[in-house]
Amino acid sequence: MRRICITISYDGTEYAGWQRQHNALGIQQVLEDTLEALFGRSAHVVASGRTDTGVHAWGQVASFDLEHEIAPGQLKKAMNSRLPDDIRVMDASEVGLDFHPRFDAKEKTYCYSVYCGDTMPPLYRRYMVLESRPLDRDRIREALALLVGRHDFKAFQSTGSPTNTTIRTLYGAEMKVDPADPHILRFYFTGDGFLYNMVRIMAGTLLQVGYGRFLPGQVEQALRTGRRELAGPTAPAHGLALMSVRYPGR
Amino acid sequence: MRRICITISYDGTEYAGWQRQHNALGIQQVLEDTLEALFGRSAHVVASGRTDTGVHAWGQVASFDLEHEIAPGQLKKAMNSRLPDDIRVMDASEVGLDFHPRFDAKEKTYCYSVYCGDTMPPLYRRYMVLESRPLDRDRIREALALLVGRHDFKAFQSTGSPTNTTIRTLYGAEMKVDPADPHILRFYFTGDGFLYNMVRIMAGTLLQVGYGRFLPGQVEQALRTGRRELAGPTAPAHGLALMSVRYPGR
CATH class of the missing domain: 3.30.70.580 (Pseudouridine synthase I, catalytic domain, N-terminal subdomain)
Structure with a gap:
């Protein structure tokens, strides 16, 4: 075998x-x-x-x-x-026969992609979401920085998801402008694990911060209280991609 | 009206x-x-x-x-x-009521996209072609330079296409590496008009040059003689995109 x-x-x-x-x-x-x-x-x-x-x-x-x-x-x-x-x-x-893709995973990186403009170009439509409201990128960066670290991400999971613990460590959370098209913003999240819908809720929260419905500090409040309603809506699935999974020694 | x-x-x-x-x-x-x-x-x-x-x-x-x-x-x-x-x-x-999108067009730009690697990433598959053979980019650049200018592009049209003249002016022909992914090569062509399948035949020819089946000078020979068989095969449709059309005063 x-x-x-x-x-x-x-x-x-x-x-x-x-x-x-x-x-x-x-x-x-x-x-x-x-x-x-x-x-x-x-x-x-x-x-x-x-x-x-x-x-x-x-x-x-x-x-x-x-x-x-x-x-x-x-x-x-x-x-x-x-x-x-x-x-x-x-x-x-x-x-090796002892390898397990889930239990051995050390960290994962996800990317959430947003097209900023008034109309979604058809060639992008399967892989990004459209955001027509102007986004304050400095505020989004503030909120991203607050997400990084070891936190209870209870507010950033879909309600009713069964898990032992809602504590996770986010090693990195950053926003990059696509070098090929400045309309495209990408949020990258690297962590030791992610709760159900966690990346999509973080993306939804960052967009709320970006267009001014939330202040960046609300992220900290959501992390502290664990209250789901302080985080943003779950952003659509098709903007999300699992980029990579890292294993010890690889 | x-x-x-x-x-x-x-x-x-x-x-x-x-x-x-x-x-x-x-x-x-x-x-x-x-x-x-x-x-x-x-x-x-x-x-x-x-x-x-x-x-x-x-x-x-x-x-x-x-x-x-x-x-x-x-x-x-x-x-x-x-x-x-x-x-x-x-x-x-x-x-204005005298505007005509075809007759008034001054120049058009097309892009042909190639993914260089051994396996086509599914998220790219609808918009690029896969090229697994190693490509000599300097030779492709040599061939691109030979295409630019006012030439008889008879060798670069699909046989049997009815046209008055096969003379066209190519204002620009360049290769760019996608800044977001170095596996992606894009060929950009700007000209006053294009014959039937002309961009796809130019792309097919450049790939032949790139992997060494044609020498760059064969492009010149194809232009000079008008012999279709000196140009490469017609590259697949899904790698091609019409980027823009320019009009006088706009």
């Missing part, structure tokens, strides 16, 4: 998120069906974490076990020749 | 090009149907030129006549509220 680790990129537009489910197609199922078609036995693919319906990935990490002796580079090619073109294996390697 | 000029952006993936036709949906038809639904009478929308099936536009220019007194800004909003999200009116203005 071998354990294979793959880095996957996907356009989440057509999928009901990562997880296999009834009545809707998850990315996990597409990968498992592909492996079953290739190797003739059922496969179980485990990811670093779920992504929601419509969320994209540049570097999701997943693993599965394989009896076959195919070289990882060949496996990548074989999978890509069968996968739909909105899911691609970008990298494949053999890892 | 008023003449309205609109700048349109579209994702060409789902359309059979610009032109209205039987058995397939052209972008022209979507716009004409939208105007008819809004104003209750049939409309005729004229563009700066056709784009082929699968070709995109950031700044296609078109015009139509209207009896209604709606302000251009309101017209833009009204059209966008009815158009599918892969077609957007980015700008609308009133122009």
